[in-house]
Amino acid sequence: MKKIILLLAFFISACAPAGEQSAVVLPIALATSTAFIDTASYPTAQVELAQPNQVASGIEVRMERASVDGKNVNADVCFTLPDTSDWGVSSASLTYAGILLQEYGTTLVSLQEPADGVPGLRCDTLTFIVPPDADLSNTTIVIDAIATTPREGEYCSAYMPKIQQAMLARGIGITLDCVDVNGTLTMQILSIPSDMTQAQAEEIVYSDEFYSVKGPWSFSFNLAQ
Numbered sequence: 001m002k003k004i005i006l007l008l009a010f011f012i013s014a015c016a017p018a019g020e021q022s023a024v025v026l027p028i029a030l031a032t033s034t035a036f037i038d039t040a041s042y043p044t045a046q047v048e049l050a051q052p053n054q055v056a057s058g059i060e061v062r063m064e065r066a067s068v069d070g071k072n073v074n075a076d077v078c079f080t081l082p083d084t085s086d087w088g089v090s091s092a093s094l095t096y097a098g099i100l101l102q103e104y105g106t107t108l109v110s111l112q113e114p115a116d117g118v119p120g121l122r123c124d125t126l127t128f129i130v131p132p133d134a135d136l137s138n139t140t141i142v143i144d145a146i147a148t149t150p151r152e153g154e155y156c157s158a159y160m161p162k163i164q165q166a167m168l169a170r171g172i173g174i175t176l177d178c179v180d181v182n183g184t185l186t187m188q189i190l191s192i193p194s195d196m197t198q199a200q201a202e203e204i205v206y207s208d209e210f211y212s213v214k215g216p217w218s219f220s221f222n223l224a225q
Contacts, residue, residue, distance in 0.1 A: 044069055045136075045223045054217040058082075061143055061217040068136060068223045073128045075141050075219070076109065081120035082148075082213060083158050084113065090147035090212060094128040097135040104128050137224035147212035155187035163210050174201050 046067040053062050061079040068074070073094060081087050094101045107125045114120035126141065150159055156178035167174045175191040192201040 047221050047223055049219055049221055056215040056217055057213045059213050063219045066221050066223060071129050071132055073130055075126045077126055078121055078123040079146060081114060081122055085148035085150050085154055087122060087146050087148045089124060089126065089143055091144035092126055092142065094141050096139045101128050137222050139223055140218060140220045143215055143217040145212050145214045147208065150211065153185060156185045159210055160187050163205055174205065
């Protein structure tokens, strides 16, 4: 009986018109599926800082709020500018649950240039990436330093006098001056001690210490949900 049914089915399919094809239904196990992402499990919180202002080395840094959005811990930071150069946060870290993060991104929020004796102000958002399940109940962001890359002409107008003063105070026989090079005043090393190479002198003159301000400025907060 089974053989008759199979032969009949084969005969019917063979006699079907050529233009008609039966639809193919894939088994459920072969269907392509998209992984489910539970976005509700990603933390979102914001906190106001109890002590938003910190002062170190004559620079005031303010961090009024911090927030977490998924994997991003964001901190809005503003600091007074030492001069008209292009200053920014050069070293910062985030510590949570005994874990130290030193990689971060910065996004410029606003910039107010110094004017009429009023210091300038720069505001950035610092962003650290943490796991979604990170324990942020005891979190600290430390800004270790701000730094600048002097613009053209600022070496002479803003930095050469204090560098030369530092050389004199330390008894280092390096002499600096500003020389007109193609119509632009350029800081140059005129003389160095006999036991010092030109490379060593340049390393001293262009050291980060003259183009950065060290803190630290430390801010602690609780972002636990």
